[in-house]
Amino acid sequence: MGIKDLKMFNLVLLGKWWARLVNEQGGLWRRVLLDKYGGEGGSWGEWITEGQNRGSSWWKDICKINELIEGKRDWVKSGFKLVIGDGAKVSFWRQVWVGPHSLEVMFPRLSYLSIDRQSTVQQMGEWIGGSWRWRLKWRRRLSTREQDQETQLRSTIQNVQIRKDADNKWWWRYEKDGEYTVKSAYKMLTTTEEGDEIKCLKRCWNSTIPLKICAFSWLSVLGRTPCKVKLMKRNIIRQEADAKCSFCAEIAENEDHLLLCCDFSRKVWNKNLAWWEIKYVMARSCKDAFLQHSWAGRNQKGWQVIWYARIWALWSTRNRRIFEAKQVSIDEVFHMVQYNSYCLIKSKIEGWTYSFADWCNAPSRCRIVKVPKPRLIELEQGELI
Numbered sequence: 001m002g003i004k005d006l007k008m009f010n011l012v013l014l015g016k017w018w019a020r021l022v023n024e025q026g027g028l029w030r031r032v033l034l035d036k037y038g039g040e041g042g043s044w045g046e047w048i049t050e051g052q053n054r055g056s057s058w059w060k061d062i063c064k065i066n067e068l069i070e071g072k073r074d075w076v077k078s079g080f081k082l083v084i085g086d087g088a089k090v091s092f093w094r095q096v097w098v099g100p101h102s103l104e105v106m107f108p109r110l111s112y113l114s115i116d117r118q119s120t121v122q123q124m125g126e127w128i129g130g131s132w133r134w135r136l137k138w139r140r141r142l143s144t145r146e147q148d149q150e151t152q153l154r155s156t157i158q159n160v161q162i163r164k165d166a167d168n169k170w171w172w173r174y175e176k177d178g179e180y181t182v183k184s185a186y187k188m189l190t191t192t193e194e195g196d197e198i199k200c201l202k203r204c205w206n207s208t209i210p211l212k213i214c215a216f217s218w219l220s221v222l223g224r225t226p227c228k229v230k231l232m233k234r235n236i237i238r239q240e241a242d243a244k245c246s247f248c249a250e251i252a253e254n255e256d257h258l259l260l261c262c263d264f265s266r267k268v269w270n271k272n273l274a275w276w277e278i279k280y281v282m283a284r285s286c287k288d289a290f291l292q293h294s295w296a297g298r299n300q301k302g303w304q305v306i307w308y309a310r311i312w313a314l315w316s317t318r319n320r321r322i323f324e325a326k327q328v329s330i331d332e333v334f335h336m337v338q339y340n341s342y343c344l345i346k347s348k349i350e351g352w353t354y355s356f357a358d359w360c361n362a363p364s365r366c367r368i369v370k371v372p373k374p375r376l377i378e379l380e381q382g383e384l385i
C-alpha cells in the first residue's frame with residue numbers, strides 16, 4: 001500500500017485498537033484494560049479522558065489518538081458513525097448519533113431546557129405496543145419559536161430506528177462493511193477531501209470580520225492556536241508548570257480551555273448570553289462552539305459576529321496578561337466584546353443605522369438584513385503560524 005509516513009502508520013495501527021475498544025463491548029480483554037486504566041466506560045469520552053493520565057505510553061497514545069495528528073483532530077472519532085441499537089450508554093444530547101453534530105450543538109436552547117440533559121438515547125423514550133415513542137420533557141412551556149425547534153428536533157430523530165436488545169455499533173465510514181481497516185484509515189489521513197471539518201473551517205472566513213480574527217478563529221477550530229500547550233510541544237516552553245492557563249493558572253492552556261471552559265472565559269460567555277437573552281449549553285470544544293454560533297445565528301447574523309469578538313477579546317486579554325502584565329477584568333472583556341462586535345458590523349454593513357446604545361440594550365433587535373456575499377479564501381493549512 002506504499003506506506004510513506006511511519007508515524008502516521010503507527011497511529012493508524014493504534015486506531016485498530018481504538019476500534020476494537022469501542023465495538024467489542026463484551027470482550028474480556030477490554031474489561032481488563034478498562035478496569036486497569038480507565039474505570040467503567042461505554043460511551044465515547046469517559047474512559048478516554050480518565051485514561052490520559054494513567055497507564056503505559058501505549059494506552060496513553062490510544063487515549064490521545066484524536067489529538068496526535070496536526071490538522072486532523074478527532075480523526076478517529078469523526079471517522080466512525082454511530083449506528084444506534086438499543087440506545088443504551090449513548091448520550092442523547094452530547095454524542096453525535098443523528099445528523100452531523102450532537103443535538104446539544106444543533107439545538108442548544110432545547111438542550112438547556114431539557115430536564116434530561118444527562119440521559120441516554122434509551123432513556124428518552126419508551127416502547128409502547130411494540131413501537132418506539134420519544135418522550136421529550138421540558139423544564140417549562142416552550143415559546144412558539146422553541147416549539148418550532150422542537151418540531152425540527154423531532155423530525156431529526158424520528159427516522160432513527162431504535163432496536164430492542166441490539167448493540168449500538170460504531171461504523172467506519174471509509175469501508176463498505178463498516179469495519180475499520182489500516183489501509184482505509186491511512187488513505188483517509190493522507191488524502192485531503194473536503195469533509196465536514198473543512199467545510200466548517202471554510203465558514204470561519206467571514207467577510208464581515210478582519211482577516212487576522214478570521215485566521216484566529218480558524219486556528220482555534222483546528223486546535224492550532226499558539227497557546228501554551230502548543231508552545232510546550234515546540235519546546236518554547238519547557239516546564240509543565242509554565243504551560244498552565246494564563247487566566248486561572250490551574251489547567252494546561254489549550255484553546256478549548258482558554259477560550260471556553262476556564263472559569264474566567266465561562267463568566268464572559270455567561271454575560272454574553274444574558275446580554276442576548278439566550279439560554280444555551282456551552283460547547284466544550286472550539287469547533288462545536290463555532291458551529292453553535294453559526295447554527296443558531298441563521299436569523300441572527302449579529303450572534304455570529306459575537307463568536308469572533310469574544311474569542312478575540314479573550315485572546316487579546318490573555319496576551320496582555322502575559323506580555324504587559326496587565327490584568328483585565330471580566331467586565332472589561334465583556335465590554336470589549338460589545339464594542340468590537342458593534343464596530344465590526346457598523347463598518348461593514350451598509351444601512352445598519354443602530355446606535356451603540358441600541359446594540360447594548362437589545363442586540364437581537366438590531367437586525368442585519370443585507371449581508372455581503374461571503375468571501376471564501378482558500379489557504380493551505382501550512383501557510384499560517
Ligand SMILES: [Zn+2]
Binds near residue numbers: 246248
Ligand atoms: Zn483557566
